[in-house]
Amino acid sequence: MFVKMKKIFSVLMIEFIRILLGVIFSYPENKRGKRDVNKDIEELLKIAQQNLVKSQRLNKDFTIGPVPGPTKSTRKLIDAFVRNRSLLEESEQKFYLQVAEEWAIKLFNSYYVTLVCTGVFLITYFSTYLIYPYLTGQSSVIWLMTLILSSFIGIISAKRIKGRRKWVFLPLNIFLFTAFLIRVIT
Structure with missing residues (x-):
């Protein structure tokens, strides 16, 4: 029972984060820059990445892990990490922002x-x-x-x-x- 509640909670949190990011990215970039939310987005996605690595859904080298994502939204997040891993060499913040934008942009x-x-x-x-x-x-x-x-x-x-x-x-x-x-x- 507790395990199911934990899974439901994690799915709800991922969806909430995606909706939140969708709302943030719907604002023009100059307004986002004034509020300095880019660092918060980066920290949020670092936590998501750590959880995906810990649950073996994503490998540390940003390839797809052995355990598939339980929801479509999680699979889209994993795909966004995999597709944008080449950006990590340029800038870590740019990488996480691009992953977040790709994951959340088509939500609305x-x-x-x-x-x-x-x-x-x-x-x-x-x-x-x-x-x-x-x-x-x-x-x-x-x-x-x-x-x-x-x-x-x-x-x-x-x-x-x-x-x-x-x-x-x-x-x-x-x-x-x-x-x-x-x-x-x-």
Whole structure:
């Protein structure tokens, strides 16, 4: 039981670190430089590297270890270490920053965020008709906040999409939010 809890905790921590790094790398580099987070990222990845070496998922020479990574995110981190090991000869900090960026950069793809937010909005909106009699008090506030936040996040992330998909999802999210507002007002 304790071993399973330890594994679950380590998976949650790795995902949390990846999300945190994704948020940090979404800021422009000049803002990151002002706060001097590069040293913190380097220390964080050194700890992750030590844990991967200790668990035999990564060798000390930055090759893939004998034990495979338990999750997709861990395997992506190991692959990032392996692919960027040539940068370690140039600069240690540059190596760890490149590994972190490669591992976390595609986490918040605007297309998928928009797709998920649109799906959450539609499911919540149409399920409102089924459970309308049961929505009272705090549950109705949570339902409304889910609708508002999913539509706002959907619109904002649809603006960040490049190409033709932007012109599909942006009007769709604006239309859905407008229809929601009309429904609430009337």
